[in-house]
Amino acid sequence: MSNPQLEIQLIAAIVAVACAIPGVFLVLRKMALISDAISHSILPGIVIGFFITQDLNSPLLILFAALTGVITVILVEVIQKTGLVKEDTAIGLVFPTMFSIGVILIAKNANDIHLDVDAVLLGELAFAPFDRMLISGMDMGPKSLWVMGGVLLVSITLLILFFKELKVSTFDVGLSSALGFSPVVLHYGLMSVSSITIVGAFDAVGAILVVALMIAPAATAYLLTNDLKRMLVLSVVFGVFSAIAGYWLAHLLDASISGSMTTVLGIVFLLVYLLAPKKGLISVLYRQKQQRTEVSLITFLLHLNNHSEKSERHINHLQEHINWQKVRSKSVVDLALKNNMITIDNNIVSLTKKGKEFTGKALDYILTNRDDKIENIKDDFFLFRG
Amino acid sequence: MSISEYFNLLWTDYTLRTITLGTAVLGAICGMLGSFAVLRKQSLLGDAISHAALPGIAIAFLITGSKDTYILLLGALICGLIGTFWIRGITTKTHLKSDTALGLVLSLFFGFGMLLLTYIQKQPNANQAGLDKYLFGQAATLVESDVFIMIGVTGVCLIILLLFWKEFKIMLFDMDYTKTLGFNVRFIDSLITFFIVLAIVLGLQTVGVVLMSAMLLAPAAAARQWTNSLGTMVILAAIIGALAGIFGTAISATQNNLSTGPVIVLVAAVFVLFSFIFSPGRGILFREIRFRQNRNDLQLKKTLQFMYDIAKTHQNISHPHAIRILNNFQGFSKNSLRKMEEKEWITLKGQEWSLTNIGFEEAKNLYNQQLKDE
The missing domain is CATH 1.10.10 (Arc Repressor Mutant, subunit A)
Structure with missing residues (x-):
């Protein structure tokens, strides 16, 4: 592994971590798309900043562009406050307009600047090691490493300093203002940090993939845990993993590094989305099926409880009476049999003692609607779940 | 070339006529369908879908090896639909909210698309040049048959809108009532979503992935300010969209170095701003x-x-x-x-x-x- 390769992976990992931290809060605050809006609308800021500084990595330009990001957020909020359109429409109106202004600014001054819309939108990590930071002739490593390192340091410091304020204001705005942490200040603080991160990262990974690096690790982590600290750690882990795995995938395919980082993120998210133990698609579908059978079982037992006459309890009659399809009624009857709730004698279904007791409790719950009646009912009665 | 010269040339020059007609029709269909997107609070769906369509273009090219617009756009359509249904899957089956789902699909699909595009570019014998025009769109590449396709799709879309008008309307404003009346909500919902995705995919060639969402939203948001009636809003949005298309093309054709997409978006933004301020009922001024x-x-x-x-x-x-x-x-x-x-x-x-x-x-x-x- 050569030195530039190592440097690229280091930059990618740092960018991923720097994006993941504000990303977690954006996802939790339901503002994930603000990152999309900011990442597009910093374009005019970058162009104007570039006119002034003539250097894509100048800290001044980063501040200037970050300011544009914050202005975007304020603009979205102003439009939203007029009540003329909904929030999402406001976002959808502001950022393409800003982006168009940026594109036109670039097109009109194409001769004066070495700035390409493709480069801004897509970034190119492979070139990052060539832009060296020189301090009095000494090579101090790639410039973007220093820029992103600085951004990361700032956001980690702010995170540690304001962790509990951020936590409270994210989950309970009312409590946070009652305790004296202004949600407005925290909101704009978070927005500023996000803007600066996005501006710092766009050079390496491009404006759209920044969005992936912000949202995807946080969303993946959110599927696995409900604990904020654990979520932060997990999303950092996912970010770093995808940065390094993405680099090697790109190496293998000889394709864009940022694109393959995102692809790895996508694969990780897809796997977690399908397989996460509690909130994954498969376990959700399984649980829904289980619950459907169990609700059917209760309906079935209540029906039995209501009818003492034999004709009502004939197994074929039940099928038409409750109007279930054959397969479902079979699985419900099987479950009831397995749990010793019913006995079938000569095709006549009758409740056992245990079944009667269960139905009684369920009825109690239905009549009183008090949760404590039913809290332990499944553990008490069910050996086998649906 | 001045604006008046442009409008004189419009009747004689083939390219100008085609492009202007194309952007106008695109603006109209986007305005029409955008009204539904805006009212259903799915404004950013357009943004997500247009980005999500990118890998579809790349995959279509990888499979067929052809650069035929329709094959590529068919790939985009399929990929866009997959994206839409995944967004719905994420929001209904997990606790992730719709903004996260939109952002995820948008960025992950786009990143995958970029991976494929750069992979294609490095392939030795491919005639790959020009795939990246879908990023920003090039109205100049429109030919007459493209415009006919657009007009055809707009016609079909109009017929569907008229046929299902009351279903669309009732579903927009009261989903639960629609269900109790026995309409097949899922079908109607999929139908309108399908047409929104179709309009987005049509627009990719002209205004590109990034700016497509504004094309969808801006005419509808502007039209919304002038009326409270759905029918009027849809018609107004179509007119505003078409006007934005025509003026945008006119301005970009008369200036050097201006691509059509961003100019159309800016013209549409001016319409929105004007409506926000001067609409008599809701405008800020009044x-x-x-x-x-x-x-x-x-x-x-x-x-x-x-x-x-x-x-x-x-x-x-x-x-x-x-x-x-x-x-x-x-x-x-x-x-x-x-x-x-x-x-x-x-x-x-x-x-x-x-x-x-x-x-x-x-x-x-x-x-x-x-x-x-x-």
Whole structure:
């Protein structure tokens, strides 16, 4: 592994971590798309900043562009406050307009600047090691490493300093203002940090993939845990993993590094989305099926409880009476049999003692609607779940 | 080339005519369908889908090896639909919210698309050049057959809209009621979503992935300000979209170095801004004027109320009082007194005012109404 390769992976990992931290809060605050809006609308800021500084990595330009990001957020909020359109429409109106202004600014001054819309939108990590930071002739490593390192340091410091304020204001705005942490200040603080991160990262990974690096690790982590600290750690882990795995995938395919980082993120998210133990698609579908059978079982037992006459309890009659399809009624009857709730004698279904007791409790719950009646009912009665 | 020259050339020049017609039709269909997206609070779906369509283009190229627009757009359509259904899957089956789902699909699909595009570019023998035009779109590549396709899709879309008009309308405003009436909500929903995705995919070639969402939203957001009726809104949005397309093309054709997409978006943004400010019902300007009027009216009535309180202690209600005694009460000025005189509530004589009968009655009713409300 050569030195530039190592440097690229280091930059990618740092960018991923720097994006993941504000990303977690954006996802939790339901503002994930603000990152999309900011990442597009910093374009005019970058162009104007570039006119002034003539250097894509100048800290001044980063501040200037970050300011544009914050202005975007304020603009979205102003439009939203007029009540003329909904929030999402406001976002959808502001950022393409800003982006168009940026594109036109670039097109009109194409001769004066070495700035390409493709480069801004897509970034190119492979070139990052060539832009060296020189301090009095000494090579101090790639410039973007220093820029992103600085951004990361700032956001980690702010995170540690304001962790509990951020936590409270994210989950309970009312409590946070009652305790004296202004949600407005925290909101704009978070927005500023996000803007600066996005501006710092766009050079390496491009404006759209920044969005992936912000949202995807946080969303993946959110599927696995409900604990904020654990979520932060997990999303950092996912970010770093995808940065390094993405680099090697790109190496293998000889394709864009940022694109393959995102692809790895996508694969990780897809796997977690399908397989996460509690909130994954498969376990959700399984649980829904289980619950459907169990609700059917209760309906079935209540029906039995209501009818003492034999004709009502004939197994074929039940099928038409409750109007279930054959397969479902079979699985419900099987479950009831397995749990010793019913006995079938000569095709006549009758409740056992245990079944009667269960139905009684369920009825109690239905009549009183008090949760404590039913809290332990499944553990008490069910050996086998649906 | 000046704007007027452009409009003269429009009738003779094939390219200009095709492009202008294409962007106008695109604007119209986007406006129509965008109205539904905006009202369903799915404004950013357009953004997500247009980005999510990118890998579809790349995969279509990888499989077929052809650069035929329709094959590529078919890939984009399929990929866009997959994206839409995944967004729905994420929001319904997990606790992730719709903004996260949109952002995820948008960025992950786009990143995958970029991976494929760069992979294709590095392939030795591929005639791959030109795939990246879908990023920003190039209206200049429109040919007559593209425009015919657009017109055809718009026609089909219009027929579907007319056929399912009441279903679409009722579902927009009351989903639960629609369900209880026995409409197949899932089908209607998929139908409208399908057409929104179709419109987005059509627009990719012209305005590109990044700016497509504005194409969808801006005409609808502008039209929304002028009307409260769905039918009018859809028609207005279509007109605004078409106008944005025409003017955008005109401006970009008359200037050097301006690509069409961003200019169309900016023109549409100007329409939105104009509507926000000047629409008579909801616009900021008229709302501010109404607000001021109401405030002034309230002040006048407050002053009148105060005068009434003084006047009713006298037998003759028109007994003159010094203006000075209104001093400890804020909210009167020479201007407001003159206005009250114009309304014949009071008469002014030198430094004194006196209530007229009309003013007395008015104040009495005012008072009664307040009592009634309590």
